[in-house]
Amino acid sequence: MLRDIERATWYACPTSLTLVTWNEPRLADDMLLRQYLFYGELIVAAAWAWHAPLPANEPSNFSSLLTSQTRATFASILRYAEERPAAPDRPAAVHWLLQHAPPNGWEQDVISLAEQVLRAESADPDLIASARRVVILGLASRGEVAPALDALDLDLRSRRLRNPNGAIELCQSLAVRFQLRQERAAAEAVYDRLQTNYFLNPEVRDACDARKERLRLVGQPAPPLDVPDLDGRMLDWQQFQGQVVLVDFWATNCRPCLDELPRLKQLAREFRTNGVEILGISLDPDVETVHAFRQAQRLEWRFALDRDQVAPRFRVRLIPCLMVVDRKGNLVAVDVPPDDLRWLLLRVGG
Structure with a gap:
């Protein structure tokens, strides 16, 4: 039981950055702490409840438990945001949903919320950025190629004078959605648009060319390995x-x-x-x-x-x-x- 609790706590706060015990929490690296804070309360609750045997219909391992409980939490917060439009803390709930939907592949569930944010005149810039990301990825996940690419064009134009890192990450996520739907041409179009938007940046141009070249491998048997691993065993x-x-x-x-x-x-x-x-x-x-x-x-x-x-x-x-x-x-x-x-x-x- 203790091993499972440690594993759950480890996932929420990586031990390479922080050591978490019930008596002595230590400060983790801010960036990764923000990434995994999403799971923190859920994992602590799961760990405290771990002493009880799981019902027959409950997940039997940590990965499936984490997924099912995170999904349930997400659904509860979404229901709260939909049913309480006048709640003073609804904007916080909406922002949380928009931030955490893409890393879980749930952007389709909150497209309507994202569109509401984009129609609102008073939304803050960070919330607008999260909403645009959700709309772009959600449309792609639905198979709506042209609307997704149009939404990407709009987003890229808003970033033109900024550091390209955020745009590159967004385009990679969008291209992954298209790859899963076997839409190689659409994935290539994503990098074409990124190149056009940052046409004066040679690093972006070269990276996009390389990624478009690798897209030709998708859907094919993986290229052969035929090299030894570090222990001297041939890989295949x-x-x-x-x-x-x-x-x-x-x-x-x-x-x-x-x-x-x-x-x-x-x-x-x-x-x-x-x-x-x-x-x-x-x-x-x-x-x-x-x-x-x-x-x-x-x-x-x-x-x-x-x-x-x-x-x-x-x-x-x-x-x-x-x-x-x-x-x-x-x-x-x-x-x-x-x-x-x-x-x-x-x-x-x-």
Whole structure:
């Protein structure tokens, strides 16, 4: 029982950033704390209730418990926002819903709320940005390609003079939705629009070209591996038959790659019994560096070192780069943003 409680608490607040006990909470890194605060109260409640046996119809593992309880919480808050239009705290409830719908793949449920926000004249800029994101992703999830791209155009025009990072992340999430619907042309159109909006930025242009090239691999059998892992065993897709594989192209000297590691650790622990594996393809120059880093960070998934074979087969020139291979060995999504990993793995693995 204690192990399950620790696992639940660990998911809410990563131990690489904070140590949470009932007697001594410590401050975590602000960014990741904000990311996982969404689950905090839910996980604490689940942990306190864990001493009681689960009813027969309840989820039997942490991942399914987290999903079902988070979904129930989301539905309750949505019902509150819909049934109490005059409540003084309704704007806070709406903002919470709009912020947390996309990371769970539930944007279709709150499109109407998002459209209400966009029609309101008094909405604050952060709320408007969240509403636009929900509308864009929700339309794409419904299969409404042209309206989704039109909404993206409007959003990109509003960002033109800003840092492109937010636009890039939005476009990656939108492209993932289109990939799942096998709308490759629509996914390519997303990156065409991003390039047009930031036509003076060579880094954005090159990144979009690379992502459009990788989109051609989606829906096809994953390219062969045929390289040894760090333990000297040859890697091939037969070893992952029947499993969903998250492929992570990274390097120890890549700061954005390292920023993703706490999330990957959490996913590895959560999905360990759900048939999901992580495969790290390092672009480091020597195996000793990766060995030492893996041991120091206690990374539990398989790794390979490769610059000249696997990365070119997957058309990877820039890192980090995350891809998902389904249980049949087909590549179903490329350039997945970290915020979309959990719901995507649940959907592909389901």
